[in-house]
Structure formats: C-alpha cells, structure tokens
Amino acid sequence: MNDKPVFVIFGNSSAEALSNIVRSVSIVSDEYDVVYRNSSRSTASPVVIDGDLAARLRIGWIQYDLKHKLDLNSIPPSADILTFPDLNCSALWPFHIADPLNFANGVPGGAIPYGDRAVIRLSDTPDLTADRLCAAYEAELATVDHDLLWAAQIQRWKQMDSSCQVQMTQFLTSHFGLRKLFLTPDHPTSLLLLELLRQILSFNRALSGAQIGAIAKKAVDTLSMEPFRAIETPVFRSVAKKYSLQWWDEGDHYASFDQSVTREQYLYNYYLTRRAQLPPATALEVEPQTENVMSAIRSQIARFFDMIAKRADH
Structure with missing residues (x-):
C-alpha cells in the first residue's frame, strides 16, 4: 500500500504547467506523490477529493475559477491548502x-x-x-466600448482574487501595458506564470526552504520557453x-x-x-425558395392574361 503523502494541484492547463514543474523537482517528488487534477473535465458539480487520495493529501494548490470548482469540504482539515485564481483575459480579444x-x-x-x-x-x-x-x-x-470592457475585466480579476489567497489583480493591471501577459484569452505567458508561482511559493507553509528554492529555479529554467506558444x-x-x-x-x-x-x-x-x-445549401433548403418564386411568377402571369381577357370582352 502506498502511504506516500499527496501533493495535489487542481486547475486548468496553467495549473498543469505548474504541476509539471513541481513533479520534475526530485526533492519534492521523492517526498510527495505530485498529482494533477484537471478542472476543465469536471462536471457542473464541484470535484470531490475522496478515498485514498483524500487520506494521503498533505498539500493542495487549488485554482479557483467561476465554472470549475473543487469541493474544499472534501479536503481533510490537516492538509495545507492554497487557492489561486484562474488567469484569463477578454479585454485584448473583445469578440x-x-x-x-x-x-x-x-x-x-x-x-x-x-x-x-x-x-x-x-x-x-x-x-x-x-x-x-x-x-x-x-x-x-x-x-467596441473598450472602457466598459476594461472595467468588466478588472472586476472579474478582483472577483477571482476575492475567493483566493493569492491575489493577481494588482500585478495584472500594473503590467498590462508594459509586458505581454497573455498569448490567448485563457493562456498566460511565462512571465505571468512565473509571477503566479512566485506568489504561491511566498504563501508556503509545508514545503522546506530547499524545496521552494528548487521549484523556483526549475520554473525559471522550464519557463524560459513559452509552454503555450503553439x-x-x-x-x-x-x-x-x-x-x-x-x-x-x-x-x-x-x-x-x-x-x-x-x-x-x-x-x-x-x-x-x-x-x-460551413454546411452547403441543400436541395431541401433551395427548393422551397425556388417554388415560392415560381408561384409568384405564375400568379402574375395569370393575372396578366385575366386582365387581357377582360379587356377583350369589352
């Protein structure tokens, strides 16, 4: 039976990128089973951590977003849990x-x-x-009303922060015009991922100083290349x-x-x-339109000949 403590990282592809970094650090993976749980595959109901995974859970980095959530009540109170926001941006891509x-x-x-x-x-x-x-x-x-869109974007970031220990709005707003923070509406750049990880590690209570340092160094090496650049x-x-x-x-x-x-x-x-x-127009879609046109033409012809006949009678 595996009695190794579990380190769960829950969230979307950004969380997966962090889990890959943490798992590759030997002084962390030697002590913990580093497990990634994909939030985007969850149902409308919050994901539950249960069974052997819950029994062995010691550390959890939990990404919060408005659609895919983890049931925090399913996590044992002895686990060290840290919540961080989903990183996304619609302001740059209004459509x-x-x-x-x-x-x-x-x-x-x-x-x-x-x-x-x-x-x-x-x-x-x-x-x-x-x-x-x-x-x-x-x-x-x-x-597009960009002022309205920007106000809504900031409000959404603040809403995410309000449910998390890690707060990203201040960094996002102060660096938005200075540095490229997003590759797509839902994929942050390496720069933003590094800042997210820096803040997560600053809240750490369970990892040793050596483990934190090793994760930080590995992150700098790994994120020198954009993980979402495809x-x-x-x-x-x-x-x-x-x-x-x-x-x-x-x-x-x-x-x-x-x-x-x-x-x-x-x-x-x-x-x-x-x-x-795009699906091509089918015969069933075209024929009724053609029939309507032909019917109108036949009616006009009939009225024309009817008018000629009435004139001939007089």
Missing part, C-alpha cells in the same frame, strides 16, 4: 467566443480553438479578400492603441499550429477555414 464549427473536421482540440464573433459573422460573406476582411474586422472593432491569438492595432501596449509591434507574428503568421494572415486563415466548414 472571443467558442466557435460552433471548431470540431467540424475532427482535428484534436479543434481547428478553430479560439473563436471570434466578428469572423463568424463575416464568414457568411463569400469571396472576401484578405484586405477587405481585415478592413471589415477593424470596422467591427471600432464599435497557438496565439493576434492583438489588433486599435486594441493595442487603446491600451497603449508597449510590447505590441505592427510587425508581430503569431504562432498558429505549425506556422508563424501575421495578424492579417491569421484572420484570413480563420475565415477560409470557416468558409470551408
């Missing part, structure tokens, strides 16, 4: 939404992992050129101007699966992908 055609072609994770309401609308228009698409997209961005969502000119983003540049390129693309190329690739996946 972000799940695209219903994401999984249409069976690509693992989806061909359109980061949907966009404006592109969804624009994809209904066939044969747009890249230039026309980008101009139409910037016109859509011009309708996909980036572009930030557009009007958004960068609104927030005075010092880290933004007109010539920026973005990772898109195995390509490096400009924001214009990213947008046009998304448009083409979506156009290719």
